[in-house]
Amino acid sequence: MSIIYVDADACPVKAEIERVATRHKLVMKLVSNGGLRPSANPLVESVIVPDGPDEADKWIADRCGPADVVITGDIPLAAKCVEAGSECLRHNGERFTGANIGQQLAMRDLMADLRAADPFRQGGGRGFTKADRSRFLDALERAVRAAKARE
Incomplete structure (x- = not known):
């Protein structure tokens, strides 16, 4: 049976994932270091892991x-999940695949180097929009169907 695993710390689309999981009658595991409000939905399981990086x-x-x-949203985790054969999505609906994960890892490393070289440079990422939410829901629906086909 397919399971939806959510790297739940700072995930802006938990409610959307729960709706899709419920519609497809899939177990959803919210994995975090704690601090999440538990869901009353019997398909949603909160998994609390020990404190510590990663x-x-x-x-x-x-x-x-x-x-x-x-x-x-964690690219090294996405690389491991893609390697395991899982469908893997960012919070904005972008899909991680075997074809793009190497480039994603390289870009992550490049951006870390750029931030280290200029400690005064601040964030500046764009905000999460309704379009991102909509794109995510569409991508999640496709990912769930693809995963269920491999059961």
Whole structure:
């Protein structure tokens, strides 16, 4: 049975994921270090991992497989999930694949180097929009169907 794993810390689309999981009758695992409000939905399970860097990522990477969907903004976690055969999406609906994950990792490293070279440079990322939410829902629907086809 397919499972939707959510790297839940700072995930802006938890409610949308829950709606899709409920519609498809899939278990949704919200993985975090704590601090999330539990859902009354019996399909939603809150998984609290120990404090520490990347503990939620390790937990998800150790369990996901080809019939699962993973939602994360963490590129190294996405690489592990793609390698495991999972469908993997960013919060804005962008899909991580075997064809693009290498470029994503390289871009992440480049941006880290640029930030380190200019410590005064501030964020400046764009905000999360309704269009991002809509694009995410469409991508999640496609990812769930693809994962269920591999069950």
